[in-house]
Amino acid sequence: MKFSRRDLLIGSAGATAGFLLTPVPWKLLGDVSIWTQNWPWIPQPVRGPVETTQSFCTLCASGCGIRARMAAGYPVGISGVRNHPITKGALCPLGFAAHQLNWHPQRLREVRHRGRAASWAEARAAFEKARKEGPVAVVDGRSGRAASSVLEAFAKKENDSYQVVPSVESQALAPYADWSGDPVSAFGYDLENVRTIVSFGAPLLDGWGAPGRFTRLWSERAVGAADPQLRLIQIESSLSRTAGCAWQWVPVREGSEAQLAAGVARVLLEEDLVAAQGPMPQLSLVEVAAQTGLTTEAIRDLARKMVENRPVMVIATDGNPAIAALNVLLGAVGAPGGIIKRGERVQPQAPYEASGGSPRAILLDATVPWEFTPKTDGEVFRFAAWDGGGNKADWLLPAPGFLEELTDVPTAPTSAVDTYAVALNLVAPPAEIKGAAQFLLELDPSLRVVEQVIHRRCEELFHARRGMVYAEQAIAITEFDSAQKFEEQLRKGAVWMDSPPRISAFRCELKEWPAENNVRQGTNWAAAWAPPVLPALATKLYQESNLRELPAGRQA
Amino acid sequence: MSARYGMVIDLDRCTGCGSCMVACAAENNVPPATSRATPRTGLTPMLVRKVSNGADGAAKREVFIPISCMHCGNETPCVSVCPQQAVEVDKATGIVMQMPQRCLGCRYCMVACPYHARYFNWWDPAWPAGMEKSLNPGVAVRMRGVVEKCNLCHARLHSAMEKAAANRKKEIDPADYIPACVEACPTGAILFGNLADKNDGVFSAAHSPDAFRLLARLGTEPKVYYKSGQAWVRALAERDSERAKESEHV
Numbered sequence: 001m002k003f004s005r006r007d008l009l010i011g012s013a014g015a016t017a018g019f020l021l022t023p024v025p026w027k028l029l030g031d032v033s034i035w036t037q038n039w040p041w042i043p044q045p046v047r048g049p050v051e052t053t054q055s056f057c058t059l060c061a062s063g064c065g066i067r068a069r070m071a072a073g074y075p076v077g078i079s080g081v082r083n084h085p086i087t088k089g090a091l092c093p094l095g096f097a098a099h100q101l102n103w104h105p106q107r108l109r110e111v112r113h114r115g116r117a118a119s120w121a122e123a124r125a126a127f128e129k130a131r132k133e134g135p136v137a138v139v140d141g142r143s144g145r146a147a148s149s150v151l152e153a154f155a156k157k158e159n160d161s162y163q164v165v166p167s168v169e170s171q172a173l174a175p176y177a178d179w180s181g182d183p184v185s186a187f188g189y190d191l192e193n194v195r196t197i198v199s200f201g202a203p204l205l206d207g208w209g210a211p212g213r214f215t216r217l218w219s220e221r222a223v224g225a226a227d228p229q230l231r232l233i234q235i236e237s238s239l240s241r242t243a244g245c246a247w248q249w250v251p252v253r254e255g256s257e258a259q260l261a262a263g264v265a266r267v268l269l270e271e272d273l274v275a276a277q278g279p280m281p282q283l284s285l286v287e288v289a290a291q292t293g294l295t296t297e298a299i300r301d302l303a304r305k306m307v308e309n310r311p312v313m314v315i316a317t318d319g320n321p322a323i324a325a326l327n328v329l330l331g332a333v334g335a336p337g338g339i340i341k342r343g344e345r346v347q348p349q350a351p352y353e354a355s356g357g358s359p360r361a362i363l364l365d366a367t368v369p370w371e372f373t374p375k376t377d378g379e380v381f382r383f384a385a386w387d388g389g390g391n392k393a394d395w396l397l398p399a400p401g402f403l404e405e406l407t408d409v410p411t412a413p414t415s416a417v418d419t420y421a422v423a424l425n426l427v428a429p430p431a432e433i434k435g436a437a438q439f440l441l442e443l444d445p446s447l448r449v450v451e452q453v454i455h456r457r458c459e460e461l462f463h464a465r466r467g468m469v470y471a472e473q474a475i476a477i478t479e480f481d482s483a484q485k486f487e488e489q490l491r492k493g494a495v496w497m498d499s500p501p502r503i504s505a506f507r508c509e510l511k512e513w514p515a516e517n518n519v520r521q522g523t524n525w526a527a528a529w530a531p532p533v534l535p536a537l538a539t540k541l542y543q544e545s546n547l548r549e550l551p552a553g554r555q556a
Numbered sequence: 557m558s559a560r561y562g563m564v565i566d567l568d569r570c571t572g573c574g575s576c577m578v579a580c581a582a583e584n585n586v587p588p589a590t591s592r593a594t595p596r597t598g599l600t601p602m603l604v605r606k607v608s609n610g611a612d613g614a615a616k617r618e619v620f621i622p623i624s625c626m627h628c629g630n631e632t633p634c635v636s637v638c639p640q641q642a643v644e645v646d647k648a649t650g651i652v653m654q655m656p657q658r659c660l661g662c663r664y665c666m667v668a669c670p671y672h673a674r675y676f677n678w679w680d681p682a683w684p685a686g687m688e689k690s691l692n693p694g695v696a697v698r699m700r701g702v703v704e705k706c707n708l709c710h711a712r713l714h715s716a717m718e719k720a721a722a723n724r725k726k727e728i729d730p731a732d733y734i735p736a737c738v739e740a741c742p743t744g745a746i747l748f749g750n751l752a753d754k755n756d757g758v759f760s761a762a763h764s765p766d767a768f769r770l771l772a773r774l775g776t777e778p779k780v781y782y783k784s785g786q787a788w789v790r791a792l793a794e795r796d797s798e799r800a801k802e803s804e805h806v
Contacts, residue, residue: 029660033640033661036699042681043683045688046688046691046693050693050694071693072689075690077582077583089739091575091740093575096740097578097582103685103686103687103690205571215573215743219743219745223568223569224785249614251614525573535578537578538578539588539598540600543593543595544593544595544598544599545603546595546606547574547606548574
């Protein structure tokens, strides 16, 4: 039989069809897809028993309670602690990936002097030399910690200066400190008892204070009713996240917030809507309307709404005195649901002053925001766990990263009640890493080490016999037998919270209506975040979606 | 075990913070973006979209809509089209499971999904050196060339089942199985539970007058519900994704 071209084609087609009917190609295809998913260069998670430990996030001053899942000695997952009395299980979006920060490519692992590698001995020698030549300044970004007391004790021993860079929230409380004479760290916001909040651009739902505190309150009391228990009025030039979620959004011309405050004050005084008598602002209502872009009737309406559902509190983005003065007029200072004085455990602090002479050297703690640049002729020694780039300091000194340092967590700047917690060093830091307090302790071994300070503070709290300890359950401090057991509980991730303070009026006297200075616009979502870098997974928010923009001054 | 797991997301409580997106990625070992990734090519099994009402000035309003796999319960589109049986609906839980080991990367399922909730792994998963130590040991890393999506944190369900089995119980404790996005939401906007259980909070929330499902007219019975007291937000439910995209102001 002659084998024709036609037979060849038929045979080939039949063989192909027959082969496809067997399981062989499909099995091969499946196997190939499995093999190609197991390349050696694909990262594999570490194996080991998984344990859960409670601690606190120390990347900003809020000190949110965290639950860290640990495998083979490394944190592999972070979640919030629901029993935390302030943060209530919430974390900021960055906190959920904070455990990846320690491996960030910008992690500082060696001492650097003006861009070149150096040693701790060289840094120490340079700092000691500068200190012999004249006074040095020690700058802290988060006062009240055990480490802060080491920094302060070191500075005060030789008449050097200890200064604090105030947080964004602390700056907004500064006018009340000026008017009353009390330290700014004494004040807090009594959000739990307020019924109307008037925010002049403060990003209350987007990175203001502890993430869980206001967002939970807002969710529980401000959503789901036409006339909610808590009214949030947002005065802002653009439709921010907070403005979009507010009970009322008042769009004003950018930078005219202080003028609007003056206009509202004029209405409050003219229409006798407040009991207090205060100085009348210079600006007329027509002038305010022209500057803010609102109608005079809208300003009157805003003033009336502010006093409709009391207590009312005004919150600003910065320490603009004209906006803070509204709280004085509204009787929201030293009253429930207003600006309150927290308690007795308040340490005065000296805010950083650029004009306070030029020290021979400035030592910046790792808690000082990366954006902060001191003006000095002397050398700058900056502790940082991550290098944010730029010519920020003469010396870059590698500090412990996330969960790598034993530290205590004092009261957050906006809190209405004093709190205290201890964050353990759950992760071993890389070699050659040390914090500012440890560096200073090596220079002056007579100082008390951080662990001793924490121990002493726990004893003080125990002997004061006040407040509750929030662990799995809330336990009164009086139920502990000894200071040691109390400290052990704190080291397991519990948080101590003072009894609610007896709210007492304090005097804030306005002799004249403050000048309507420009207001700083709302801060970005990473404003409170001390590191100059973001966790790698933040790309989900600004690169792999259009949800947010990369915050200014931060690196991925 | 017979359940129908689902979520009810209260859009009036969503502030668009993005915690759910980051927590989801951390829990499920989703890698960070390569330098070339874009919103179109990124991996976001939970994605929060911002949509406005289209008005200007003081009348403008925005809403954030977290979108994950809807775990369709009827004629699940991705299941119907997958040539590899890499997608299955788990009858015991109602969860639409994606099995990357079987996936060929043909992306038919991405085309079929009416919610655009599936993502293709365009690049080898990579983390900065050493960061692999921070990966969740309960979840395997997926390879380049496969499709990914939300599986309602199935590894957490496994852990809950193991715990129940160790305690000689047939049913899991609901407190042991909470997906990462639900746990992460700072306002408690995401409610998770068994939609088949009338005593579960999620059941009553899904049947409230303000509840709705996206593209319910398609009849795919998604198990992710949304809730809003605002009529214009509820009206978004039946808009197709292209028209919704047009009005996104991001």
